[in-house]
Amino acid sequence: MGLSDKVEVPPPIRFVLNWGRKYSLWVFNFGLACCAIEFIATSMAEHDFIRMGVIPFAHGPRQADLMVVSGTLTDKMAPAVKRLYEQMPEPKYVISFGSCANCGGPYWDSYSVAKGVDQIIPVDVYVPGCPPRPEALLQGIIKLQTKIQNESLKQRYSAEPLTVEAG
């Protein structure tokens, strides 16, 4: 009987709900390759993304609402990514981290690599780089938080294309 995706929530309540949602992201690190090391570096002391409210290393997909796919997606791994994405509860967000997850990266012509994780799951923010600097992931998280602040869940879960206000 959830209402937030069926009813257009009035702006003051929407502000509060979005604010709460954007500052309490639990991240499910789907680390596949070298970008996972950069993700771990971002979660450590020097560039800390926990100060943005993103708590690292959720215990499983069911306790997460942000999935960061970092690394090369091979054809053999693709069903697992899809299954884990579907096991996450709504509302969920995906950051594609690194050029392999964005578009296949340096392995675009390989016989076993999927050209980007957006071939199987919807992606909210793409962070380019090979591997991206930890600061790039921090910027990606901030961009995602801006997107969450300005979104309405009804629009996100409807079939129409999403319009995101610039922010």
Add this chain to the structure above:
Amino acid sequence: MTPEEIIQRLVAELGDDVVESETSYDVATVTVAPARYADAARFAKTTRGLDFTFFDFLTGVDEGEQGYGVVTHLYSPIHKHHIQLRTVVPNDAATLPTMTGVFRGANWHERETWEMFGIVFDGHPNLVKLLLPDEFEGHPLRKEFLLMSREVKPWPGAKEPGE
């Protein structure tokens, strides 16, 4: 032992089955006939003085017209010398005797060489796919294997790799 002495020992044992041999960077590379490949490995492992007891890797090389090369790198921790045992199998009759009787670790290396090149190892206990997904068809590391991405979109760089 120096690489030349190792080569001499192998030639003394296998005779005409040693097709060619060379030395580079202090490592002897001995090319043997395909039928005696496992025997050469067993001789290298069991002979006093050679004692190549450490199996490093077994892999394939697609050499175009000449066939598929198969290279095994063995090392002796006792005498601290290396050897590369090489053989060449023809493209249309790509079979080799298995080395799992000599080195148990060759099991997975031969599985990978089979799934990537199509070289069948006679006597291998479990020749099934190791790394590729089950539905994959073809042998990817052969030069004739078409990369679909390259067919659809040509290489964007100005030069082909290798030019």
Add this chain to the structure above:
Amino acid sequence: MSNDYFADYVTVGSVFLAGVAFVVVAFTAAMLVRPTRPRREKYLTYECGIDPVGVGWSQTQIRYYVFAFLFVIFDIESVFLFPFATVLRTFDAAGDGVAILVEMVIFILLLAVGLLYAWKKKVLEWV
């Protein structure tokens, strides 16, 4: 007077009701707010993304229960021993020291027989 009598019960009851109300309000608000998207995969067992194999149940190890049980018994024994130790001297001064010491030794011996039985039955082994 009757007000005082019921005052504590009213306090406890209201705290209990506040706890219940807290849970009800929090869960109802969450249920109202969150989007509902039931999918078949959400009810599958989590096994790192691959299809789950086997049954999710496993057999409990009995050794945990046995050790906890023995601990409780000997803990109660020590609860009896401590006050006994404090009053032994007064009884000794009155002349009955040996008698109650023998009583306590019989008590300990009974429990030691039980421990010996457990030992012989091999339940003291952890693996």
